[in-house]
Amino acid sequence: MNNEKVISDIKKIYEKYILKDVSSFCVDDYNDFEKEIWALKEKYQLEDSPFLLLPDPAKDADFEMMNASSDGLVEPSEKDKSKYLEKMRISYNEL
Amino acid sequence: MSRSYELDSLKSREQDAFQRKQAAFQRYADARDRCNEAHDAMQSAWEERVSAKEEMNREWEEMQRTSANYREVWDEYGRIRDQNNYEIERLRAEADSEHQQMIDCFEQASNCYEFGDKSEAPYWSSQGHDHKDRRDSINEEVSRLCREVKSARQNAKWRAPKTDSSAFHRAKEVFERAKSRHESAQAEFKRLKAERDRLKDTFDSLQAEHTRLKEEFQRKLEEVKLAKKRERDRTLDKAGVRWSERDDAKIVKKADGTTQVYHGGLGKGDGLGHGHTVLDQFGNKTYDRDAFAEHGHQNYADDPLKTYPGKGQWGELRHGWIDDHAVTWCEGFGVNAGQTLICDGHVDRTYFDSHHDHYGPDTKYRSGGRIEDVTDSLGRKKYYSGPGK
Numbered sequence: 001m002n003n004e005k006v007i008s009d010i011k012k013i014y015e016k017y018i019l020k021d022v023s024s025f026c027v028d029d030y031n032d033f034e035k036e037i038w039a040l041k042e043k044y045q046l047e048d049s050p051f052l053l054l055p056d057p058a059k060d061a062d063f064e065m066m067n068a069s070s071d072g073l074v075e076p077s078e079k080d081k082s083k084y085l086e087k088m089r090i091s092y093n094e095l
Numbered sequence: 096m097s098r099s100y101e102l103d104s105l106k107s108r109e110q111d112a113f114q115r116k117q118a119a120f121q122r123y124a125d126a127r128d129r130c131n132e133a134h135d136a137m138q139s140a141w142e143e144r145v146s147a148k149e150e151m152n153r154e155w156e157e158m159q160r161t162s163a164n165y166r167e168v169w170d171e172y173g174r175i176r177d178q179n180n181y182e183i184e185r186l187r188a189e190a191d192s193e194h195q196q197m198i199d200c201f202e203q204a205s206n207c208y209e210f211g212d213k214s215e216a217p218y219w220s221s222q223g224h225d226h227k228d229r230r231d232s233i234n235e236e237v238s239r240l241c242r243e244v245k246s247a248r249q250n251a252k253w254r255a256p257k258t259d260s261s262a263f264h265r266a267k268e269v270f271e272r273a274k275s276r277h278e279s280a281q282a283e284f285k286r287l288k289a290e291r292d293r294l295k296d297t298f299d300s301l302q303a304e305h306t307r308l309k310e311e312f313q314r315k316l317e318e319v320k321l322a323k324k325r326e327r328d329r330t331l332d333k334a335g336v337r338w339s340e341r342d343d344a345k346i347v348k349k350a351d352g353t354t355q356v357y358h359g360g361l362g363k364g365d366g367l368g369h370g371h372t373v374l375d376q377f378g379n380k381t382y383d384r385d386a387f388a389e390h391g392h393q394n395y396a397d398d399p400l401k402t403y404p405g406k407g408q409w410g411e412l413r414h415g416w417i418d419d420h421a422v423t424w425c426e427g428f429g430v431n432a433g434q435t436l437i438c439d440g441h442v443d444r445t446y447f448d449s450h451h452d453h454y455g456p457d458t459k460y461r462s463g464g465r466i467e468d469v470t471d472s473l474g475r476k477k478y479y480s481g482p483g484k
Contacts, residue, residue: 031407038430073448
């Protein structure tokens with residue numbers, strides 16, 4: 001199934017950029033995660049945003065990180081990173 | 096020009112001194128009123144004391160006058176009594192002598208009749224009766240003198256009864272009470288006067304402190320005004336504002352470090368048809384439009400607009416203009432395609448990264464909202480104030 005392939009790729013992107021310790025996670029990981037997830041739209045010719053395939057906790061985490069990192073331009077605090085990674089880990093487990 | 100904290104501090108100290116001075120004045124005014132009331136009470140008590148003393152003096156004089164009459168009347172009685180007593184003593188001795196001679200004569204007459212020459216008996220009897228008559232006459236005179244003394248005494252008692260000093264003593268008691276009340280009121284007045292004087296000294300001291308701080312504040316205010324005027328003149332010089340437009344010119348310092356100068360036109364600085372000059376943070380003129388002149392790019396200085404490399408899913412950061420509004424901005428691509436980050440003024444990369452607003456549709460989650468509505472929980476949308484906001 002094409003959808004299963006997409007989910008599989010999403011999991012790999014999670015594993016590459018998100019499933020990390022707070023100490024090794026940086027704003028570039030966030031930007032690269034966003035970039036590669038969005039690239040799936042073209043790769044699989046998706047009509048809708050691939051972000052819609054992510055479980056709800058990912059959406060909440062994304063909005064919080066957009067604010068904490070000032071749209072991906074500023075390194076967020078350790079506390080904000082920790083909250084983000086925790087929600088993303090939950091969303092990964094729901095995939 | 097930034098606020099003068101020294102001036103603020105002086106103003107605060109002056110106001111504090113003013114409050115303390117006012118409170119001290121209120122305490123002094125209260126004490127003054129109490130003192131005045133005590134003075135009135137003391138004066139009233141003094142008048143009562145004077146009145147009571149006058150009454151006491153009148154009673155004293157009346158008592159003295161009565162006493163003089165008493166002495167005069169009884170002295171006169173005393174003289175009559177002493178004079179009559181002396182005469183009475185003398186007459187009584189004379190009467191005793193006549194009585195004894197009367198007895199002797201009657202005894203001689205009896206002896207002559209019984210044992211001697213009887214013819215001599217009438218002679219001695221006649222002599223005895225003469226002595227008796229003189230004795231009785233003298234006794235009559237003694238009785239008259241005694242009646243005269245008794246009559247003089249009755250007359251003195253009637254003319255000068257014993258002196259009554261009770262009215263004087265009552266008046267004296269009234270005076271003593273009035274005197275005591277006056278002394279008590281006087282002591283209270285003196286105590287309140289001392290308190291009033293002490294509070295007046297405190298008030299004078301605080302008033303002097305307030306006056307000193309007020310003068311100090313005024314001096315500092317003049318310094319600050321002069322410094323502000325100098326800075327204003329320097330800014331207007333740099334902006335090249337005409338002398339005729341300077342009084343009404345308005346200068347606004349922006350958070351991005353630029354200085355906006357509004358001048359000319361109708362009314363005050365930023366009135367209808369005003370001119371507009373912008374100085375960057377280094378004092379360089381970046382925009383200059385005369386009063387009533389057209390808006391447009393011709394008013395911008397020819398400085399090259401800066402750019403900074405892109406970051407993340409955001410393209411090159413650029414300085415630019417929207418009409419005559421300076422902005423720094425960048426466009427998104429990839430997942431941020433169709434979105435814009437923007438802020439007022441020409442700012443550097445570091446400032447922009449944490450001071451921008453975010454506009455555009457929500458492409459990631461298709462929420463139907465604009466991105467600033469779904470993400471801006473931090474209260475942004477305050478860094479851009481230009482057209483289209």
